[in-house]
Amino acid sequence: VYHRRILILLRHGRTPNNAQARLQGQIDSPLDEVGFQQSAVVGKALRERWPVDRVVTSSRRRTRQTARAAGFGDVPTTIDDRWMEIDFGDYDDRRISEVMTELGAAWASDISYTPPGGESMADLHERVGEAVAAITEEAATSNVVVVTHATPVKSAVAWLLGGTAEMIMRLRVSLASITAFGPVAHGLVLTDFNWCPARHIG
Numbered sequence: 001v002y003h004r005r006i007l008i009l010l011r012h013g014r015t016p017n018n019a020q021a022r023l024q025g026q027i028d029s030p031l032d033e034v035g036f037q038q039s040a041v042v043g044k045a046l047r048e049r050w051p052v053d054r055v056v057t058s059s060r061r062r063t064r065q066t067a068r069a070a071g072f073g074d075v076p077t078t079i080d081d082r083w084m085e086i087d088f089g090d091y092d093d094r095r096i097s098e099v100m101t102e103l104g105a106a107w108a109s110d111i112s113y114t115p116p117g118g119e120s121m122a123d124l125h126e127r128v129g130e131a132v133a134a135i136t137e138e139a140a141t142s143n144v145v146v147v148t149h150a151t152p153v154k155s156a157v158a159w160l161l162g163g164t165a166e167m168i169m170r171l172r173v174s175l176a177s178i179t180a181f182g183p184v185a186h187g188l189v190l191t192d193f194n195w196c197p198a199r200h201i202g
Contacts, residue, residue, distance in 0.1 A: 043070025089118025
């Protein structure tokens, strides 16, 4: 049975930085070949399950390329940088294995910690909350796909489930994955989390 979804969150496909396990934050990375393949597969799976009325992306190439490769080229699309990835500042482009133990521990103890030249998890959570409020109100009767990044997906889940910014640190979101919320009598329900139709690619 088909149920209209208020909000569908799609993380972008793979980039060279993802393949090399490097942080990319707000670096304007493009998709790599695997990322385009993942996007095509996840887009097909998504469109087979739900009609898509509107698409929102960040301004980063990897989200815009994911939207096009997913088959949303003819769907009305807008850019909203409240859905941009967190700014890792001086940590960007460094290997995740070198920095995430330190950075993760800092955020686990203080969500307002700001890496040098970057953005705090608390600040990201605030801007994503504004974006979630706007899009759930606007999309109450339509299916909106937000093509975004890992941390904004986790932040949106925290907002929509009534959690706090600390919840971001307890979630994992895969590349080219779908997270969806649908309307019920008492509000919103999480219907899909980290669904990966393209898991076999890359």
